[in-house]
Amino acid sequence: MRPLVIPARFNGPPGSANGGYAAGVLARAARPATGWDGEVTVRLRQPPPLERPLAPTVVDGTVELRDAEKTVAVAYDYGPEAWTDPEPVALATARGAESRYAGARSHPFPTCFSCGPAREAGDGLRIFPGRVDGDRVAATWTPLAGLDGPIGDVDEPVTWAALDCVGAWSSDLEHRPLVLGEVSARVVSPPSLGATYVVVGTHLRTEGRKTWTATAMFDEDGSVVGQAEQLWIAVDWARSVS
Numbered sequence: 001m002r003p004l005v006i007p008a009r010f011n012g013p014p015g016s017a018n019g020g021y022a023a024g025v026l027a028r029a030a031r032p033a034t035g036w037d038g039e040v041t042v043r044l045r046q047p048p049p050l051e052r053p054l055a056p057t058v059v060d061g062t063v064e065l066r067d068a069e070k071t072v073a074v075a076y077d078y079g080p081e082a083w084t085d086p087e088p089v090a091l092a093t094a095r096g097a098e099s100r101y102a103g104a105r106s107h108p109f110p111t112c113f114s115c116g117p118a119r120e121a122g123d124g125l126r127i128f129p130g131r132v133d134g135d136r137v138a139a140t141w142t143p144l145a146g147l148d149g150p151i152g153d154v155d156e157p158v159t160w161a162a163l164d165c166v167g168a169w170s171s172d173l174e175h176r177p178l179v180l181g182e183v184s185a186r187v188v189s190p191p192s193l194g195a196t197y198v199v200v201g202t203h204l205r206t207e208g209r210k211t212w213t214a215t216a217m218f219d220e221d222g223s224v225v226g227q228a229e230q231l232w233i234a235v236d237w238a239r240s241v242s
Contacts (some may be wrong), residue, residue, distance in 0.1 A: 001033050002232035003053035004065065009123065010113045010161070012179075016047035018113045019180030020044045020164025020228070022065075022073060024157030027185070030063040030075045035150045039079025041184040077183045080229050086200060087136070094138040094198040100130030101139070102169065108177035115165035122146065125158070129166045129201055136205045137170045139170030141217075142196045159217075160185050163228040166201035167213030171232065178211060178232035185228035189219075196220060208236040 001202055013019035023042035030148060031055070046067065048054075055066045063075040063188035089097075103110075103117055110118040114125045122144050146159045154162075163185055168178045191197060197217050204212040211234070216227040 001029060001056040001058070001063075003055055004079055004187065005027055005053055006048060008050045010157075011050060012114070012165075013047065013109045014111065015050065017050055018161050018164060019044055019048070020185075021113060021157045021161040022048035023075075023180070023183050024185070026056060026063065026065050027160070028075050028077045030154045031103050032061060033058060034077065036077045038077070039184060039186045041076045041078055041080075042073055043076070043182045044073045044180055046070055046103055047179070048072050059121060060102050060218065079186060084184075084202065084204065084214035085228060086154060086214070086218075086219045086224060087202075088216075088222045089136070089138040089200050091138060091140065091196065091198055091220060093132060093208050094140050094200075097130035097132050097138045098128045101128035102130070102174040103128065108173065112165060114161045115169065116145030125162055125165060129163060129169045129199065132200075135136050135170065137166060138200045139166060140196055141199050143191050143193050145193060148192065153192055156187060156190070159187050159191055159226055160228070162191070162197075162199060163215045163217060163226055164230070166199045167215045167228070167230045168201070168211075168232055170201035170203040170213050171206065171211045177235055179235050180230060181210075181233045182231040184227055184230075185226065187226040187237050189223075191217070191225055193212055197225060232236060
């Protein structure tokens with residue numbers, strides 16, 4: 001398998017990749033090497049580094065992503081036993097929720113590719129989910145040129161990134177920074193450039209440092225385009241970067 005390099009553009013926390021994007025890169029690389037054609041789960045063991053070659057390696061029915069001797073992430077050929085049934089949010093409701101985006105006030109990772117308010121339109125995804133009820137947040141997303149893959153639809157890793165941070169914001173990310181520990185995702189229909197989608201995140205539960213969330217993306221007809229389930233780990237980010 002060819003080495004994978006994650007460009008600096010696709011960062012999450014400073015100096016490391018957006019977790020959803022990195023997981024999508026590994027999932028995309030794993031399929032032709034293994035023959036997998038269904039759902040994939042990726043467990044992140046280290047912050048995925050940017051701008052250096054990472055080696056995807058088939059190991060005992062999994063695919064590991066290695067940085068020299070370190071295992072950065074592991075991909076598995078399965079998804080959840082039962083996906084969380086996604087509840088759609090109306091387009092107008094999602095647009096209204098964006099005005100309540102907590103990350104506009106305070107954001108632990110303001111340059112994040114997916115949800116960073118410091119990113120310019122066309123560079124980052126600028127998905128800004130705001131609260132719609134007690135457990136859910138929602139935002140709209142219109143993919144722009146430069147995010148497409150070889151067949152013209154939005155690239156798979158970008159779709160995974162779009163399904164990523166909205167889950168964290170369904171928790172209290174503003175005051176309790178989280179990093180992605182594990183994600184399962186499936187893309188039902190690749191998003192199209194220029195179309196508008198609603199992305200919804202649902203907080204499932206929190207136990208100690210662990211938080212579980214579910215996310216889904218809907219087209220303008222309310223059909224599911226893709227969905228994901230995530231495990232997040234709370235971190236003291238100020239201490240970890242000092």
